[in-house]
């Protein structure tokens with residue numbers, strides 16, 4: 001029978017991609033790692049489309065077995081006018097089977113030695129004599145787990161962070177999604193305030209005959225998703241609009257603080273998400289590795305004070321702060337456009353050749369948007385179109401502090 005340990009080097013809270021990545025890394029380094037996950041299993045529906053770049057797949061060796069398919073292009077539908085086609089020569093984006101990905105990531109961490117406790121909800125954290133005690137509710141029982149450090153990787157909307165004095169994400173958006181039957185072959189993205197106020201909607205083919213219809217929107221997600229499903233049904237793009245909806249949220253700004261004494265916050269819980277697309281898997285994995293390396297140094301030195309863990313905060317902000325800041329400014333600029341202006345922007349992107357040029361250039365990345373945003377906003381005609389809402393964009397390559 002497996003040994004039940006109530007005391008760990010590191011307690012990881014959340015068995016999503018970020019939590020399992022930290023657990024895998026630390027267990028592989030020889031630490032005793034416990035993962036606490038509030039869901040009873042990892043094979044349920046997840047409100048996430050699962051799009052990640054080839055860069056992410058390669059860097060983290062995501063196996064083909066959890067990839068539904070690859071996409072090399074997408075059709076972008078402005079509020080009016082014909083769709084704009086973005087196409088690359090080689091497939092750039094993988095559509096992950098999100099539930100299979102979570103399971104395989106957890107299995108990998110378990111194989112490395114991490115212990116998972118499912119159906120266990122973290123209720124509170126107490127600091128005592130350089131250690132942390134986690135109060136966990138497990139299927140009606142209260143457990144007390146001890147750790148030298150705790151990693152919070154609980155995804156979107158954890159009240160715990162505020163309670164721990166780490167603040168809350170400065171801005172967020174809610175999303176909704178449904179699994180549908182569809183035969184479309186290409187990713188479609190829909191823009192306009194009548195479709196998804198402030199953001200966009202999508203239809204993404206996944207496994208044969210199936211797809212995901214979803215949106216991120218500033219308000220009324222159920223209403224707008226229903227409307228989108230109905231219109232896609234009427235257009236014959238999906239078989240039936242009578243489907244179950246899932247809901248989730250995405251932070252658009254990082255937490256003010258992502259570390260404390262004996263504590264790090266990683267992934268979507270920390271706001272490590274692309275504000276342009278709402279994608280958080282890749283940035284979460286990047287930051288999970290940074291967290292594991294920082295913890296390794298701190299555990300070795302036996303100094304887990306907030307000060308000793310500052311390297312985590314510095315390193316992830318150095319890597320991502322400019323992306324998060326410029327992405328957020330680009331997002332806010334977009335949100336200020338009315339549908340006519342959005343259509344005009346799309347028209348300009350095509351007529352000025354920006355789309356075609358970007359399609360061929362390495363600059364058009366699924367993950368790194370800061371340079372493209374700066375470039376598009378700096379384009380003369382574009383600036384004229386947007387002159388009433390032009391925002392201050394930095395052209396500097398170096399990272400600043402996160403917004």
Ligand SMILES: Cc1cc2nc3c(=O)[nH]c(=O)nc-3n(C[C@H](O)[C@H](O)[C@H](O)COP(=O)(O)OP(=O)(O)OC[C@H]3O[C@@H](n4cnc5c(N)ncnc54)[C@H](O)[C@@H]3O)c2cc1C
Pocket residue numbers: 013014015016017018019036037038039047048049050051052120121122123153154155156158174175176177214215247248249250266267268269273278279280281282284
């Ligand atoms: C509609 C929608 C579409 C999206 N599409 C994409 C996409 O295409 N590509 C992309 O990269 N990102 C996408 N995202 C974002 C992506 O889902 C997240 O960024 C990603 O899942 C973050 O991983 P994580 O491990 O940080 O958090 P999560 O995946 O949210 O995992 C957190 C885990 O912690 C557990 N947990 C929470 N609280 C507790 C607690 N108190 N105790 C114990 N366990 C707890 C949860 O059950 C969960 O399993 C989308 C989000 C939405 C809402």
